[in-house]
Amino acid sequence: MNTLSKQSGLTLLELVLGLAIMAILLQIVLPTMAELINKQRAGSYMAQFSRHLGFARIQAANSQQPVRLCPLSGSECQSDWRTYPLVLSLINPHTDTEFVLRQIPPVFSKHQLKYNRSQLQFRRDGSLNALENGTFYYCPQPTFNWHYTLVLNQAGRNRLLFHRAPCPD
Numbered sequence: 001m002n003t004l005s006k007q008s009g010l011t012l013l014e015l016v017l018g019l020a021i022m023a024i025l026l027q028i029v030l031p032t033m034a035e036l037i038n039k040q041r042a043g044s045y046m047a048q049f050s051r052h053l054g055f056a057r058i059q060a061a062n063s064q065q066p067v068r069l070c071p072l073s074g075s076e077c078q079s080d081w082r083t084y085p086l087v088l089s090l091i092n093p094h095t096d097t098e099f100v101l102r103q104i105p106p107v108f109s110k111h112q113l114k115y116n117r118s119q120l121q122f123r124r125d126g127s128l129n130a131l132e133n134g135t136f137y138y139c140p141q142p143t144f145n146w147h148y149t150l151v152l153n154q155a156g157r158n159r160l161l162f163h164r165a166p167c168p169d
Helices: 012-063
Strands: 067-073 086-092 097-104 112-114 120-122 134-139 147-152 158-163
Touching: 012 067, 012 086, 012 097, 012 120, 012 134, 012 147, 012 158
Parallel strands: none
Antiparallel strands: 067 086, 067 120, 086 097, 112 134, 134 147, 147 158
16 A cells, blocks of 8 residues: 655645744844844953043052053054043153053944043052043943943042933034
């Protein structure tokens, strides 16, 4: 007796429906994943930046020499905190020479880092030069509704905060 065996597998209609459902789920999940990745990237950068500022303060107090932080292009400090690497330099006031301690890479290309000065200088006691205190703003793409701030006080201490609000202009 000859019986036909039924083959198992997906029909074309089942395959198309499965792909359509996956496409809809991806459209829902991808924006959320992009925001999650950008939050992690921003949080990691700002935590690293906060540690580097603490290191600069301690280094100035331990070495009894000023430490400068600025976005450096060549040998010149720039006012664009987003594009250039941030360089920590130990300054020898007797010889006017600088020794690079650390370098922080620029922020992610679609993000911004803003500050109202072109450089910071920690004095020998770990505090900042006059009127250099302020707030760093880390702003992601304009489509995200959050940002980070890093508040730097005159004593050279910093505080990192996350805000669920658009970045201020």
